[in-house]
Amino acid sequence: MTELAENPTHVDALPLGPDSLVWKYFGDNRMFLIGPRPAVLQNMLAELGQGVRDHSVFFADTAARIKRSLPPIFMTVYGTDDDNAGAQVRDYHHHIKGELPGEYGGGRYHALDPDTYFWAHATFVEQVLYFADTFVKRLTREEKERIYLESKTWYRRYGVSERPMPADYDEFERYWNRMLDEVLVAHPTARYGVGYVTKGFPCPKAVPPWAWRLIAPIFNPIAAFLTTGGLPPRARELLGLPWSERQERRYQRFAAFWRSRPVNWLWDHLPMRLRYNKFARAGYARG
Template sequence: MHWRGGAVAAPPERPHEVTSTAVTPLGPDSLTWRFFGDTRLLLVGPRAAVLQNMLPALGQGVLDHSVFFSETFARLRRSAGPILNTVYGGDEAAATGRRVRDYHTEIKGTMPDGSRYHALDPETYYWAHATFVDHMLYGVETFIRPLSEGERRRIYEESRTWFRLYGVSDRAMPEDWKGFQAYWKHMLEEVIVPHKTARYGVGYATKGLPAPPKVPARLWRAVSPPLNGIASFLTIGGMPPAAREPLGLPWSADDERRYQRFAAAVRRAGRLWPLLPEAVRYFPQARRAFARTRRTSR
């Protein structure tokens, strides 16, 4: 397997099959459990999804096979749930991870340059996973609190366990945190491109959100300007600088200062966060896992 013009050469006939030992799932002692289901990570915006689609093979797979263009937000919701269920699945995590993997078995085709792609090519599949790891690290440090270098290493090691729950070859996965940092830098600077799918995914940041079905046009005209402003601010602000320019997303020094002030205010408000109901603070998948753990401990 090798990169050719941003695509990958044809994978083996059944690239999803790997031989591996059983993987112990993540649990309540992990930093990933503590942070990945925190609703404050919504403030990051669609960083992970957009970066995923900037990998040519992945963007092409979405273009060819997904309902992303006709049901953008519904598709994002359907994708996020199984990922959260893999992280918080406990004894069912590996089975859930394999189901997530198998959703992608038939996502394959031909790139514009004639090379073949497959969603389960290890390099392609690992890139999707890496964007979730980055999403969590960026979201925590931006909107929750700074992480120590030891915590970053720990989260990365936990992400290796998480990835192995999918049952996909881990040959593309860096061996350690330092390797992941080098990998991430290489992907942002040398591999990702402004694929059509990614450009479409952030189009609302400059053109405005599409009107939801059944919302009267007059009402939408009244409420959409502030919603568009918030969506644009969070979407563009949450993107790495290396991705903003190729995607044509406008962002000034003043915008950056406002974004950093906003992030600092959210971090300060974090002192009050534990006082809010768990239903506000965590996604349902995390809450179910916490409840399961409490029952077991009793």
């Protein structure tokens, strides 16, 4: 990292592995604290939201879609350069194509279009940055740059076009802000994904209705708080999600509690099986 600090323009990417910050944060089980931030933001790109609407089981069985989609991404990150699931993730998307509605400009969309595919990846990269900076510790600029350069190695494992990929963290930050300010829309898929914020979460298939009636009054306010608080202000505005200054203060106090030294000390002394998901644990065990 001394070399990175001294010669930042000479470093194209950094490796993934036990010493990387992406490994440290991406498989951390505290990640649930950010809510569905990456999924919602992904679906606010019209091409991606339309692909999910036309081809995914997201609406019929949201849990099944998440269960199928996330493991290969974790295996891409926590695999090795020679043995990872990147090509598998890419190949899932070959058939996802169709026509955009006129309100989103019309024309064809394809999940493997470089700009569409990179946006999906960008939301996961920003997920790592947001989670760590909000709920673990305030990241330095150098740490943010390091995470981004590690994410370039991650993206290259998919074997897709690198054309839209920013060269460094400064460029990524500009890209991210432009997408939020100029490109993202309140696509129906994204609106559906946050509908429970105002309407309540539907009873999961695996939970008996009588049990859900007892759980929902507790679960729904927590889910709404984490979901809405965990989105960028611009996304909340586009999706019409209610959020007050008082709620923002509560959210910031909540985040500061998780970043506090005693909480981090306690978390760091828990067994590995509690701190990390199984994909991260497998990666660390392999070394």
